[in-house]
Amino acid sequence: MKTVGTRMMISPPKYVQGAGAMNDLGEHAARLGTNAVVLADKGVWGFVDTAVTASLSGAGVKLTKEVFGGLCTQKEIDRVAAAARAAGADVIIGIGGGTAIDTAKAVGHALGDIAVVSAPTVASTDAPTSALAVIYTESGAFERYSFFQRNPNLVLVDTALVAGAPSRFIVSGMGDALATWYEARVCVAANRVAMAGGLATEASLALARLCWETLMEYGPQARLAAEAHVVTPALEKVTEANTLLSGLGFESCGLAAAHGIHNGLTVSHKVHGMMHGEKVNIGTLAQLVLEGAPTDELDTYLRFSRAVGLPTTLAEIGLGDPDREELLAIGRAATAEGETTHNMPFPVTPEMVADALIAGDSYARAYAKR
Numbered sequence: 001m002k003t004v005g006t007r008m009m010i011s012p013p014k015y016v017q018g019a020g021a022m023n024d025l026g027e028h029a030a031r032l033g034t035n036a037v038v039l040a041d042k043g044v045w046g047f048v049d050t051a052v053t054a055s056l057s058g059a060g061v062k063l064t065k066e067v068f069g070g071l072c073t074q075k076e077i078d079r080v081a082a083a084a085r086a087a088g089a090d091v092i093i094g095i096g097g098g099t100a101i102d103t104a105k106a107v108g109h110a111l112g113d114i115a116v117v118s119a120p121t122v123a124s125t126d127a128p129t130s131a132l133a134v135i136y137t138e139s140g141a142f143e144r145y146s147f148f149q150r151n152p153n154l155v156l157v158d159t160a161l162v163a164g165a166p167s168r169f170i171v172s173g174m175g176d177a178l179a180t181w182y183e184a185r186v187c188v189a190a191n192r193v194a195m196a197g198g199l200a201t202e203a204s205l206a207l208a209r210l211c212w213e214t215l216m217e218y219g220p221q222a223r224l225a226a227e228a229h230v231v232t233p234a235l236e237k238v239t240e241a242n243t244l245l246s247g248l249g250f251e252s253c254g255l256a257a258a259h260g261i262h263n264g265l266t267v268s269h270k271v272h273g274m275m276h277g278e279k280v281n282i283g284t285l286a287q288l289v290l291e292g293a294p295t296d297e298l299d300t301y302l303r304f305s306r307a308v309g310l311p312t313t314l315a316e317i318g319l320g321d322p323d324r325e326e327l328l329a330i331g332r333a334a335t336a337e338g339e340t341t342h343n344m345p346f347p348v349t350p351e352m353v354a355d356a357l358i359a360g361d362s363y364a365r366a367y368a369k370r
């Protein structure tokens with residue numbers, strides 16, 4: 001980019017959300033192509049197969065089913081890309097969680113000009129709308145971000161599926177979405193260039209802020225709706241916050257230490273059973289500590305996290321009684337070159353990350369006893 005100080009915002013051209021929306025997948029996909037490869041893991045195929053097959057064939061879209069291997073790795077991207085090429089697909093549809101969708105986006109990119117549809121069945125991350133994928137190593141550690149020319153052509157969220165999933169998914173999505181505003185405001189204050197390629201616009205910053213406000217207002221209600229497996233206006237609003245508001249907010253405002261520390265946490269095998277947003281939530285607390293956030297703000301974060309059931313202590317993500325070397329290893333990964341931790345308005349060292357993790361943990365444990 002030759003121009004300095006350019007503001008930029010990117011987004012998918014179409015976002016569809018509603019109970020039963022998966023039944024309209026074919027109708028929407030038919031506007032993008034005639035030959036679709038659909039990628040979903042075995043468990044997801046178990047409950048979407050009937051609706052997806054009926055919907056696509058009803059709309060005259062040829063369908064090739066692929067079973068997702070479970071991790072968005074380069075090897076898996078290459079495998080699915082070869083299958084899509086062999087099928088002569090002009091649309092790739094990723095259905096399921098963030099990693100299946102990231103793989104579908106990467107396949108779309110590898111094949112050049114085919115359309116990409118992202119159809120999350122859970123509201124567990126803000127991956128579905130973005131023009132990037134998180135690539136993992138075969139052992140499940142964060143490897144790199146991969147950036148694409150464009151966002152998915154269509155994002156379709158069936159909230160009946162979101163409500164039908166275990167509530168841990170939407171709660172984890174709230175952890176991912178909660179970080180968005182805290183990271184956005186840091187990037188704006190420090191004049192950082194976001195993933196979208198420019199400085200934040202007022203629009204993307206407003207979406208990040210609205211994401212936070214929506215969670216504060218409706219998060220606890222949405223958790224209860226998800227536990228009862230019912231679709232309510234609160235569940236719809238939080239699904240949108242987790243998916244659309246957080247997705248546009250982070251991509252066009254920027255990530256910071258919360259996600260950098262999340263990526264650092266992935267080097268510890270102890271946390272591999274945890275979901276993305278649960279680890280991000282620990283990163284958010286550490287970021288707030290790094291920033292020297294006022295007590296009120298820490299308390300707001302803790303009150304919300306506890307009300308929706310997000311982890312706030314290291315023990316809650318499997319890192320109880322960590323030794324300092326363990327935390328320093330996380331700190332080194334969190335401050336590796338190119339990490340979004342460096343979007344903080346001051347230099348961050350591995351020692352500072354370790355200290356912030358310890359301080360955040362102590363504060364959260366003290367808060368829990370109040």
Ligand SMILES: [Zn+2]
Binds near residue numbers: 176259276
């Ligand atoms: Zn995230």
